[in-house]
Amino acid sequence: MSTLPAEPLGNLVQPDQPELPPPRARLRSRRLPYLLLLPALAWLAVFFVVPTITLFSTSLQTGSIYEGYTLTFSFSNYLDAWTRFWPQMLRSLLYAGSATVLAVLIAYPLAYTMAFKAGRWRNLLLILVIAPFFTSFLIRTLAWKTILADNGIVVEVFNALRITDVLSVIGVTTGDRLLATPLAVITGLTYNFLPFMILPLYAALERLDIRLIEAASDLYASPFAAFRKVTLPLSMPGVVAGTLLTFIPACGDYINAQLLGSMPATSMIGNVIDAQFLRVLAYPTAGALSFTLMVGVVAIVSLYVRRAGTERLL
Amino acid sequence: MSDPIPANGDGALRLVSLYKRFGDVAAVDGITLTIPAGSFFALLGPSGCGKTTTLRMIAGLEEPTSGQILIGDVDVAGQKPYRRPVNTVFQNYALFPHLDVFQNVAFGLRRRGVRDVASQVEQMLAMVELSGYGARKPAQLSGGQQQRVAVARALINQPSVLLLDEPLGALDLKLRRQMQLELKRIQGEVGTTFVHVTHDQEEAMTMADTVAVMNEGRIEQLGSPVELYENPKTTFVANFLGQSNLIDGTVESTDGDLAIVAVPGGRLAVPQDRMPATSEVHVGVRPEKLSLTASDESSAIPSHFNRLSAVVTETRFLGVSTEYIVSTAAGERMAVFVQNAGRPDQLAPGVEVTVSWDPAHTFALDVRQAADAGLSPAGAPA
Amino acid sequence: MALAEAERADRAGHSDRPPASQRPRRTPVGWVRDHIVLIAGLLALLYLLIPNIIVVALSFNRPEGRFNYNWNQFSLDAWTNPCAVAGMCDALGLSLRIAVLSTIVAVILGTLAAFALSRHRFRGRGGTNVLIFFPMATPEVVMGSSLLALFVNMSVIPLGFWTILIAHIMFLLSYVIVTVKARLAVLDPRLEEAAMDLYADERTTFWRVTFPLALPGIVAGALLAFALSFDDFIITNFNAGSEVTFPMFVWGAAQRGMPPQVNVIGTMMFLAALTAVLIGQLAGRRRRIR
Numbered sequence: 001m002s003t004l005p006a007e008p009l010g011n012l013v014q015p016d017q018p019e020l021p022p023p024r025a026r027l028r029s030r031r032l033p034y035l036l037l038l039p040a041l042a043w044l045a046v047f048f049v050v051p052t053i054t055l056f057s058t059s060l061q062t063g064s065i066y067e068g069y070t071l072t073f074s075f076s077n078y079l080d081a082w083t084r085f086w087p088q089m090l091r092s093l094l095y096a097g098s099a100t101v102l103a104v105l106i107a108y109p110l111a112y113t114m115a116f117k118a119g120r121w122r123n124l125l126l127i128l129v130i131a132p133f134f135t136s137f138l139i140r141t142l143a144w145k146t147i148l149a150d151n152g153i154v155v156e157v158f159n160a161l162r163i164t165d166v167l168s169v170i171g172v173t174t175g176d177r178l179l180a181t182p183l184a185v186i187t188g189l190t191y192n193f194l195p196f197m198i199l200p201l202y203a204a205l206e207r208l209d210i211r212l213i214e215a216a217s218d219l220y221a222s223p224f225a226a227f228r229k230v231t232l233p234l235s236m237p238g239v240v241a242g243t244l245l246t247f248i249p250a251c252g253d254y255i256n257a258q259l260l261g262s263m264p265a266t267s268m269i270g271n272v273i274d275a276q277f278l279r280v281l282a283y284p285t286a287g288a289l290s291f292t293l294m295v296g297v298v299a300i301v302s303l304y305v306r307r308a309g310t311e312r313l314l
Numbered sequence: 315m316s317d318p319i320p321a322n323g324d325g326a327l328r329l330v331s332l333y334k335r336f337g338d339v340a341a342v343d344g345i346t347l348t349i350p351a352g353s354f355f356a357l358l359g360p361s362g363c364g365k366t367t368t369l370r371m372i373a374g375l376e377e378p379t380s381g382q383i384l385i386g387d388v389d390v391a392g393q394k395p396y397r398r399p400v401n402t403v404f405q406n407y408a409l410f411p412h413l414d415v416f417q418n419v420a421f422g423l424r425r426r427g428v429r430d431v432a433s434q435v436e437q438m439l440a441m442v443e444l445s446g447y448g449a450r451k452p453a454q455l456s457g458g459q460q461q462r463v464a465v466a467r468a469l470i471n472q473p474s475v476l477l478l479d480e481p482l483g484a485l486d487l488k489l490r491r492q493m494q495l496e497l498k499r500i501q502g503e504v505g506t507t508f509v510h511v512t513h514d515q516e517e518a519m520t521m522a523d524t525v526a527v528m529n530e531g532r533i534e535q536l537g538s539p540v541e542l543y544e545n546p547k548t549t550f551v552a553n554f555l556g557q558s559n560l561i562d563g564t565v566e567s568t569d570g571d572l573a574i575v576a577v578p579g580g581r582l583a584v585p586q587d588r589m590p591a592t593s594e595v596h597v598g599v600r601p602e603k604l605s606l607t608a609s610d611e612s613s614a615i616p617s618h619f620n621r622l623s624a625v626v627t628e629t630r631f632l633g634v635s636t637e638y639i640v641s642t643a644a645g646e647r648m649a650v651f652v653q654n655a656g657r658p659d660q661l662a663p664g665v666e667v668t669v670s671w672d673p674a675h676t677f678a679l680d681v682r683q684a685a686d687a688g689l690s691p692a693g694a695p696a
Numbered sequence: 697m698a699l700a701e702a703e704r705a706d707r708a709g710h711s712d713r714p715p716a717s718q719r720p721r722r723t724p725v726g727w728v729r730d731h732i733v734l735i736a737g738l739l740a741l742l743y744l745l746i747p748n749i750i751v752v753a754l755s756f757n758r759p760e761g762r763f764n765y766n767w768n769q770f771s772l773d774a775w776t777n778p779c780a781v782a783g784m785c786d787a788l789g790l791s792l793r794i795a796v797l798s799t800i801v802a803v804i805l806g807t808l809a810a811f812a813l814s815r816h817r818f819r820g821r822g823g824t825n826v827l828i829f830f831p832m833a834t835p836e837v838v839m840g841s842s843l844l845a846l847f848v849n850m851s852v853i854p855l856g857f858w859t860i861l862i863a864h865i866m867f868l869l870s871y872v873i874v875t876v877k878a879r880l881a882v883l884d885p886r887l888e889e890a891a892m893d894l895y896a897d898e899r900t901t902f903w904r905v906t907f908p909l910a911l912p913g914i915v916a917g918a919l920l921a922f923a924l925s926f927d928d929f930i931i932t933n934f935n936a937g938s939e940v941t942f943p944m945f946v947w948g949a950a951q952r953g954m955p956p957q958v959n960v961i962g963t964m965m966f967l968a969a970l971t972a973v974l975i976g977q978l979a980g981r982r983r984r985i986r
Contacts, residue, residue: 037809037824041824043869047843127973131969132745134965134968138929141747146754147750248833253837270930293838373889375893395892404890408889410891421904
């Protein structure tokens, strides 16, 4: 029996028990984490969990604003809300989904440029991405009214190039207008949540070891193949985070539909909830819609996160 | 396998029946040893052997499941790390990135309320040859410089024991050699007890006065580097420290100070004081103790030498020496290192040879120990 | 498996890679092709910045009617009298007060919670993480309306300043916790061990090592919280009662008439943010050089 290192079996016997990480907890008391968490959790419990439950119970009430509402555990509000407002729900999904896809397509080249091509301009680009975020988004959204105005340059160029014709055939614009069309709403939504797409993407790409891309090229991958096989998969955590941060708020948004669209043709579910709550005062209907939206978004998000395989993200 | 506890009182570090369990895993499985004050002591073993956990328990960063840690006559096992006269040079240094070099080195002194730290810090930086680097941030230093700051930051506190956790692991080979000498010099200058944890057997042997080889939470063997190398007590030590040829055999008779062991293809003599109690043994010999002689010249071998006939199967030219792999008549593979003194005249594969060596270099180990213990997955001698 | 993947990439890659001799192309089409990503990136940046440019430009406009959407004539009137519009500066002041207060509270509560979540293993940790994720996954219109329902049902706190503040702290908390947690996750625990090894007790270790190293995360969380609070319209609109914050004022102005003063405030905010970030960058660079 020999003990030469070349002996392959010998290599398998080495017990490979890892030196375990230090459980640092011993230096701290057991109650400490609960004490630290208490204020934040209490706040969330009282002002998030309780309202959500209240909302649910409201959605099960019947009555009217004049007679008052009573809890009757009637799910008819839901049926009623769905039959009346399903077009707005569908529209919200469609607009938010389109805006999210567009945001990925627009944000990726910019994030890529910042991470790999910007060199010493990287910080400047980062500032230019973050800074608009600090200007009131309502004012910036209103600026799109100027950009897309009927007598503006964009409309003129689009008309001259016959792009508006194509767009109205698809059904996202009407006539030769851009403002007060679905396209305007989607443009606004895309614009509003773009920084939330760029920053996680940039963070993911910046962490990426450039040598991996070089290794792919060394192994005969074309630039496109290297992107598809290496860069894109490794940046998926950023894509997932970005799409969530874009899709969720876009789903419930009603500002872009209100300011850039034309009511009620571009009305989204947020507009309906807002109106039912604050103007119609039909609390049970509004509650049912809100709850539907919340459950729907959470369901879509969990499905998506599971599909993308990045549960550890948050 | 550990030594009995000698009388104490000179500031030595003593570990007594030290255990550490993480759930069901015994990371440290009963260690008792004494490290004399002023010595350079190495804990050597593969990753996962419990050496770092032992070090962390001495530092106070890990609480022993049971056992005592005595510095002088004081049991520090229950003390907070900041109450112990012990400082650590961390793996990857753990220099505070938000503080400059001066503030890093002064950190311990300031915590203990020492005034006028400036002169001490300057003196310490001079000792590690970093005078003038006080205002730099750790990120602006090279790996070797960071390492020296870490040593200075720990040593300035004049600890009873300095712990070094794989301190050279992040450095390249050349710098590592240089820092080995540097650390040895510093230890000689300050006379502090150094406890050095490493998986690198060469590093342990060149630096330490005493080496404890650890495996699976226990100490396999403790002794000077020469003793461990020449007289390993377990197959793990025989394989982990350098390389060994082990051949299974049965004790047949005794001849004065020598035991005669029958192995496939011959009889081998082993000094009695290197024999285990069992009659079934692994007979061991280090590759560089062996000589190769062409079969037809075997009469030149001294008559009392152990010998086995074999065929050369592989040769590897290593520069200072040539490594031969030979296959004995009974099919045992043995490694042989031959010094390249004079013009190297390699034996080609297929040549018939006689392998011979002085019985004084032979050791024998209990056959119940696995012959392949201590072979690293990487497979190569370090 | 990795090898098979590489092989497939190999076969896919070989066909569409141009021969080396064709590589250095100097035609405009070639240049565009070589820099297609850069061009797309810069166009995206333009898309992001054009509205800001419009906001700045229109702050120097003298609008024809009540709505400041189309360019008419250069004027400094709005800049010389930014508070001339009734109620606007009051709304701005209210928004600033709310933003500062809610940021302070959310940062304190959120930082404590982030420390608990990243530094301790305890029963219920997973559930807590889910609870913290939920407000971020809930559309604002849902949070705003449900809080309104709560406030109306309780009828303890009248709608106004305090209900806005409560609502803002609620939705900021999750963002602060996530931001600070991200910073703590990359903090090497050995640094704290090193401090303890160097005679710093738990309290000193926290204030000398842990806190300074966590500070960038806390500052980032605070900036994010401030921006989110200052800019919030949907949740605020539900819970403001008769109070008017700056976003609510803008919303109203968009219906009734949009004075250029709104653009002046927008421009000033943009410049203030730009200056703050630039100063932060320069300070960071100075620190690195020193």
